[in-house]
Every structure is written in structure tokens, then in C-alpha cells.
Amino acid sequence: xxxxxxxxxxxxxxxxxxxxxxxxxxxxxxxxxxxxxxxxxxxxxxxxxxxxxxxxxxxxxxxxxxxxxxxxxxxxxxxxxxxxxxxxxxxxxxxxxxxxxxxxxxxxxxxxxxxxxxxxxxxxxxxxxxxxxxxxxxxxxxxxxxxxxxxxxxxxxxxxxxxxxxxxxxxxxxxxxxxxxxxxxxxxxxxxxxxxxxxxxxxxxxxxxxxxxxxxxxxxxxxxxxxxxxxxxxxxxxxxxxxxxxxxxxxxxxxxxxxxxxxxxxxxxxxxxxxxxxxxxxxxxxxxxxxxxxxxxxxxxxxxxxxxxxxxxxxxxxx
Amino acid sequence: xxxxxxxxxxxxxxxxxxxxxxxxxxxxxxxxxxxxxxxxxxxxxxxxxxxxxxxxxxxxxxxxxxxxxxxxxxxxxxxxxxxxxxxxxxxxxxxxxxxxxxxxxxxxxxxxxxxxxxxxxxxxxxxxxxxxxxxxxxxxxxxxxxxxxxxxxxxxxxxxxxxxxxxxxxxxxxxxxxxxxxxxxxxxxxxxxxxxxxxxxxxxxxxxxxxxxxxxxxxxxxxxxxxxxxxxxxxxxxxxxxxxxxxxxxxxxxxxxxxxxxxxxxxxxxxxxxxxxxxxxxxxxx
Numbered sequence: 001x002x003x004x005x006x007x008x009x010x011x012x013x014x015x016x017x018x019x020x021x022x023x024x025x026x027x028x029x030x031x032x033x034x035x036x037x038x039x040x041x042x043x044x045x046x047x048x049x050x051x052x053x054x055x056x057x058x059x060x061x062x063x064x065x066x067x068x069x070x071x072x073x074x075x076x077x078x079x080x081x082x083x084x085x086x087x088x089x090x091x092x093x094x095x096x097x098x099x100x101x102x103x104x105x106x107x108x109x110x111x112x113x114x115x116x117x118x119x120x121x122x123x124x125x126x127x128x129x130x131x132x133x134x135x136x137x138x139x140x141x142x143x144x145x146x147x148x149x150x151x152x153x154x155x156x157x158x159x160x161x162x163x164x165x166x167x168x169x170x171x172x173x174x175x176x177x178x179x180x181x182x183x184x185x186x187x188x189x190x191x192x193x194x195x196x197x198x199x200x201x202x203x204x205x206x207x208x209x210x211x212x213x214x215x216x217x218x219x220x221x222x223x224x225x226x227x228x229x230x231x232x233x234x235x236x237x238x239x240x241x242x243x244x245x246x247x248x249x250x251x252x253x254x255x256x257x258x259x260x261x262x263x264x265x266x267x268x269x270x271x272x273x274x275x276x277x278x279x280x281x282x283x284x285x286x287x288x289x290x291x292x293x294x295x296x297x298x299x300x301x302x303x304x305x306x307x308x309x310x311x312x313x314x315x316x317x318x319x
Numbered sequence: 320x321x322x323x324x325x326x327x328x329x330x331x332x333x334x335x336x337x338x339x340x341x342x343x344x345x346x347x348x349x350x351x352x353x354x355x356x357x358x359x360x361x362x363x364x365x366x367x368x369x370x371x372x373x374x375x376x377x378x379x380x381x382x383x384x385x386x387x388x389x390x391x392x393x394x395x396x397x398x399x400x401x402x403x404x405x406x407x408x409x410x411x412x413x414x415x416x417x418x419x420x421x422x423x424x425x426x427x428x429x430x431x432x433x434x435x436x437x438x439x440x441x442x443x444x445x446x447x448x449x450x451x452x453x454x455x456x457x458x459x460x461x462x463x464x465x466x467x468x469x470x471x472x473x474x475x476x477x478x479x480x481x482x483x484x485x486x487x488x489x490x491x492x493x494x495x496x497x498x499x500x501x502x503x504x505x506x507x508x509x510x511x512x513x514x515x516x517x518x519x520x521x522x523x524x525x526x527x528x529x530x531x532x533x534x535x536x537x538x539x540x541x542x543x544x545x546x547x548x549x550x551x552x553x554x555x556x557x558x559x560x561x562x563x564x565x566x567x568x569x570x571x572x573x574x575x576x577x578x579x580x581x582x583x584x585x586x587x588x589x590x591x592x593x594x595x596x597x598x599x600x601x602x603x604x605x
Contacts, residue, residue, distance in 0.1 A: 113548050241419050244412050276427040283420040287413050
């Protein structure tokens with residue numbers, strides 16, 4: 001009970017901090033915060049796919065579909081971004097369901113490989129219609145949501161991130177979320193209980209793709225420029241890295257992972273060129289020392305302080 | 320027309336042989352350790368730069384530089400197997416994070432030391448060979464010859480020797496192999512050394528024909544995974560066919576289709592194959 005109240009207080013405190021923060025921050029930090037919001041949405045939606053037992057290596061492709069659909073509609077048909085972003089998300093969901101039928105037959109590493117190639121296919125097909133999508137050079141001058149002032153973006157994306165996180169949290173802790181986890185744990189046991197394994201996998205992918213599509217649309221109408229390379233293989237793999245180093249076993253894992261890993265290159269300041277080394281060092285340290293991800297750091301620290309040398313056992317006992 | 324066909328055939332064979340060499344190393348590491356070494360492309364890139372360093376900066380010439388490159392990248396393979404991948408053997412997710420950390424380090428290191436400019440190496444052999452009415456660079460034939468020689472040696476090693484049989488045994492069932500007295504750690508080190516050595520050598524060979532650049536790491540990695548998916552895991556013979564198909568697609572695609580079309584369609588084909596036959600054309604059940 002006490003633990004629950006502490007959690008509720010810290011969440012409320014964080015929200016208040018996020019609401020008041022921009023009043024004291026420079027515009028550049030607002031930009032970083034907005035980018036973090038976008039990637040938090042994508043990484044958390046990737047986790048929804050992940051809990052159904054599918055480690056997708058092409059999740060950034062759904063971001064690309066959302067971004068491109070929304071941007072092309074807004075630019076060529078002059079529709080308002082307020083309508084095109086949800087449309088982009090729906091397009092991304094439709095694609096996820098379409099490929100879900102064949103892909104849900106693949107398990108474990110075969111699914112990962114297929115999704116990796118799906119990601120490459122999507123980004124390279126942007127080159128098929130250079131007139132519409134701008135080809136590999138990217139699409140410029142996408143209509144923006146609010147012009148060039150960052151403050152309204154910050155509040156819009158903050159609210160939508162919180163809303164999406166709430167939805168994803170409810171999904172994960174609902175009956176559907178439990179079903180996803182059961183499919184991941186043992187597809188045989190799940191199907192013997194009458195669970196439609198393939199259908200659940202497709203549903204998880206569709207939910208993940210919808211929110212990734214929203215994030216992609218937000219990105220396009222905030223930055224104003226998109227190119228295939230921004231949603232390539234390396235972005236997809238980075239999302240996996242955010243998820244696993246943050247802590248794949250908990251809902252807060254991908255959020256913590258995204259915030260820390262996205263910001264590490266920027267806090268290095270004067271050592272910009274060497275920042276990737278630092279980031280790689282963080283990755284290596286986390287997988288060696290914190291098998292459950294960054295979110296297990298406080299618990300691990302406590303156990304190390306209490307009894308030196310017992311850290312390994314604590315890591316095994318951790319939920 | 321005829322001359323063009325022969326010239327293109329040589330190009331296809333050379334590109335394919337490079338793909339096959341890199342993909343074989345990747346597949347060996349995958350089947351023995353069950354990890355996807357996403358750093359394989361970066362090691363290929365590093366191999367190219369190490370070879371450039373030996374051949375041009377230290378002025379040793381390509382013929383001494385190539386074996387040295389293979390030794391350096393092979394030793395690097397032993398190093399990463401022991402310190403990076405051994406704790407995460409058969410743990411796909413953690414090994415992926417580890418590999419991404421390695422890729423980051425290698426690429427940033429290359430960026431900082433070599434810089435963004437592309438490098439070129441002196442050709443292995445000067446001059447050209449003429450076959451009837453066609454002439455093509457002799458260096459391409461030499462590259463092809465070296466790759467064929469090494470790959471034959473590798474196939475013989477895997478098929479004919481006890482070490483090779485041990486590799487196959489671990490790939491099939493590591494626990495049973497370990498019960499039969501096979502030292503899994505040692506064989507894993509060897510496999511990683513062979514894989515990385517071949518990748519590094521491929522990078523060096525390509526450096527003498529094409530150019531060296533940091534960005535080749537991602538390109539070759541994507542191609543390698545394509546070859547692996549096309550053929551399925553666990554088949555060494557199949558990789559030859561898959562590599563040839565991928566090389567032909569990359570070299571000849573732009574001739575028949577507009578350049579931008581060949582890429583998505585090639586990958587669409589790969590995805591289709593994966594859906595119809597998840598094990599790949601030649602793969603075994605895992």
C-alpha cells in the first residue's frame with residue numbers, strides 16, 4: 001500500500017515537473033524534450049508488440065508509414081495535419097494487419113528477421129515514387145502543426161504521450177495484455193486454452209503500429225522534413241536497444257531507457273565526437289551489471305550496499 | 320553484347336563471392352553461438368581500413384597486407400568472442416545490445432581516425448586480361464580466385480576435419496556436444512576468429528577493387544542478412560546459391576529496372592521466401 005502511494009506521488013510529481021518545466025527552459029532543451037516524447041511513444045508501443053513474444057526489428061517502418069502518409073496527404077492535398085496524423089496511424093495499422101497474417105506464422109528469430117526485412121523494404125520503397133515522397137533525398141516543407149514556436153508542441157506532445165502511455169498501460173494490464181503475455185510464454189499452452197495465437201499476435205502488432213504511426217506523424221509535422229534514412233534499420237535496432245537496456249520486463253523500462261540513452265549524446269557537450277563511445281559504454285555496463293535493465297538499478301544498489309558480493313543473487317531473484 | 324555479358328558475369332561473380340565470404344562467417348557464428356552478430360558489417364569495414372593502413376600507410380603492399388589483415392581481424396574475433404559474446408551465448412536480445420555497442424564503438428572509432436572521406440587502395444595486380452574481344456581488370460579475377468580458394472578450404476575444414484565436425488555438433492545440440500567432450504568455448508573462439516577473419520579479408524579485398532568508406536558497414540550487413548534469409552540457417556552449400564542470387568540481383572538489377580526499384584523488390588522477394596518457406600531454401604529445422 002505504501003509502495004503504491006509512493007508510486008502515485010512520484011508520477012504526479014513528475015507530471016507537475018513536466019508541466020511547469022518549459023517555463024524555465026531554453027528552446028533547445030524543449031526540442032530535446034519533444035524528441036524524447038516522440039521516441040518514448042515508439043519505444044513503449046514496441047514493448048506492446050514485444051510482450052506478445054515478437055521481437056520486431058522493423059518497428060521504425062511503422063513510424064515511417066505514419067509519417068509519410070500524413071506528410072504526403074498534408075502536403076499534396078493540403079489537408080490539415082490534425083486529420084492526417086490519425087489517418088497516417090490508421091494506414092500504419094492497416095499495413096501491420098496486412099503483413100500480420102503471413103508474419104504471425106513465424107516465431108522467435110524468424111519473425112525478427114522477417115520484420116528486419118520488412119523495415120528495409122518500407123524505407124527503400126520511398127524511392128519508388130520520388131515525385132510524391134521526395135525519394136531518398138526526403139520530403140521537405142511539410143506543413144507544421146503550430147509554426148516554429150516550440151512551446152505549443154511541447155504541451156501537445158506531453159499530453160498525447162501521457163495519454164498514449166495510459167492507454168498502453170491499460171492494454172498491458174487488461175485481459176488482452178495477459179493474453180499477449182501467455183502467447184509469448186507458451187504458444188502451445190495458450191492455444192490449448194482456446195486463445196487464437198495468430199490473432200493475438202496480429203492485434204499486438206496492430207496496436208504497436210498505430211501508436212508508432214502517430215509518433216511518426218507527430219515527428220513529420222514537428223520537424224517539417226522526413227527522409228527514409230531517419231526510419232532505417234539502425235533506428236529500429238536502436239528502439240530495441242532502448243527497450244532492452246531500459247528494462248524489458250517492466251512498463252517503465254522503455255521510457256527510462258529512451259530518456260537516458262537518447263539524452264546521453266547531448267549531455268556530453270564538449271565531447272560530442274566521443275559521445276557514442278560513452279553511449280556504448282552505458283550499454284555494455286547495463287547488460288553486464290544490470291541484467292534486468294536500468295530500472296533495476298535502485299534495487300541493485302540497495303542489495304550491493306547491504307551485502308557486498310550478493311548482487312548476483314539479487315539479480316536472479318529480481319522479478 | 321557478348322562482351323558485355325562476360326564482363327557483367329565477372330562482376331556478378333566477384334560481388335557474389337564477397338557476399339558469400341561475409342555471409343559464411345556470419346552463418347558460422349550464428350549456428351554455433353546462436354547470436355546475430357550485427358557487428359559483422361563493422362568488422363568488414365574495419366578490415367578494409369586495417370588493410371589500407373598496412374598496404375598504403377606502412378607501404379607493405381597488398382600481398383603482405385591481406386594476410387596481416389586477416390590475422391588482425393581474426394584475433395579481434397577471438398577477443399570479442401571471449402569478452403563480449405561468451406556471457407550472452409544463446410541470449411539473442413542481450414547479444415544484440417552487445418553487438419550494437421560494438422558497432423557504435425567501431426564506427427565512431429573509424430569516423431574519428433579515418434574521417435568521412437573514401438579511401439582507395441592500389442590494385443592487387445595491374446593490367447587487364449582479355450578474353451576474346453572483352454577485357455577486364457585482372458585484379459577482379461585475382462579476388463575471385465582468392466575467395467574461391469579460401470571458401471573451398473573452409474568447406475573442407477567443416478566437412479572433413481574433426482574440428483569441423485565439432486562445429487556441426489555444437490550447432491546441432493550444444494549440450495550433447497559438450498557431453499561428448501567437445502570444448503565449446505574453444506570451438507566458439509575458433510568460429511568467431513574464422514568469421515571475423517573472413518569478413519576482414521573481404522573488406523581488404525573489396526578495398527582494392529572498389530572504395531573504402533565507413534558507410535559500407537551497414538550496406539554489407541543488410542546484404543549478409545539477406546543472403547542468410549534467402550538460404551536458411553544451417554546450410555553451408557546453400558549460402559553459395561544465396562550469395563550468387565543476391566550478387567546477381569545487386570549487379571544486374573539496375574540494368575533491367577530503374578535503380579531505385581531493384582532494392583525494394585529484392586527485399587520483397589526475400590520476405591516472400593521467408594513467408595512461404597520460413598527455413599529458407601536449403602535450411603534445416605532448428
